[in-house]
Amino acid sequence: MPRTVPFTKGHGTGNDFVLIADPDGELDLTDDQVAALCDRHFGIGADGMLRVVRSTAIDEGAAAAASGAEWFMDYRNADGSKAEMCGNGTRVFARYLLETGLAGIDDGLSIGTRAGVKRLTRSDDGFEVDLGPFAIAPDETLVRARGLPVARPGVGVDVGNPHVVVALSSVSELADLDLAYQPLLDPAPRAGANVEFVVPEDPLVRDGVGAIRMRVFERGVGETLSCGTGVAAAALAVRHWAGAAAPDRWIVDVPGGRLGVRVSGESVLLSGPASLVYTGEVALA
Incomplete structure (x- = not known):
């Protein structure tokens, strides 16, 4: 039988994502599985997927773990391909960590990405993320x-x-x-x-x-x-x-x-809202 996993749907100014918690890196999602989740007609529908995984549980997270970032944002485009970073995604990712109690942000929150560690703080309209050098x-x-x-x-x-x-x-x-x-x-x-x-x-x-x-x-x-x-x-x-x-x-x-x-x-920072819309369970293709 297909494996069923919990998910959360979130968005930042309409840029929407399927979030799947996989703290210990047990899921090995294929491009086709990610694309099926993001399909707006036959799946949940989203611009991309955010896998919530500990930096120590993913090979690409070694540098993030060494810098003290507990969580890594494994971002995948809607076609399943891997991407370096997503500015709106970092804010939605942070919102998820806070609302599920997986992290706090009192002194800032560091998140690992394929484009390096990104640090977030609260802002008047949600969160501000330091995207780093440009x-x-x-x-x-x-x-x-x-x-x-x-x-x-x-x-x-x-x-x-x-x-x-x-x-x-x-x-x-x-x-x-x-x-x-x-x-x-x-x-x-x-x-x-x-x-x-x-x-x-x-x-x-x-x-x-x-x-x-x-x-x-x-x-x-x-x-x-x-x-x-x-x-x-x-x-x-x-x-x-x-x-x-x-x-x-x-x-x-x-x-x-x-x-x-x-x-x-030498750095550029992005600020804006982030919302979690609903939760559910989905069978992986």
Whole structure:
């Protein structure tokens, strides 16, 4: 008989996840099993899966365990593929740890990921996660997308996972994008990339805080209502384009809500809400 496991459904600004607790690393989920769980027609439905496992119980968690991070976020895309990191996922993961009593956050909470250990603290709207150092690529990437009449240049931004950010001219141009089709990148990154399309608000900066709107196509998933690392990448790209006078604080509106971005030295931090929606049991495919 198929194995039945408990699960929790959660989301951060509409970026939704299936969480499965596997503290001792006993589950060896295949790509197909993860994809079945995330299927919106035949499964629970989600943009990805978060396996809650102790850092000592997963080979990729050795460095996290050595740094004192008890828990590792084994994040998988909706197609089952492994991903380095998920900004919204870290906040939902933290919410789960707190509400199930597996961890506290009084002095901060460290979580292991494939992109290193990420530290979370409470914020006014939920949690803030330090995504760590970021890098902006020196060369442009040409992006073709359904709904754009001509290809547009994009800038590569690495925030633990790869992104390409494209600036658009208007809200209507952003709305006209058909992200049911995957954008094409030239040159194509070897491991793929999430692609963000952004429009600056008018004015771009108000009271020292920048503001933009964004839509995103996530590799291995498709268009999502929100992407935490994508939000950070989009703010960093617009900040880069705006020049030396650009602010370090940004508000980013996505279809699923609003997130905050803060640049501190060489690191970028992401803040926003995280919710757990329901629990249940599911038979693994």
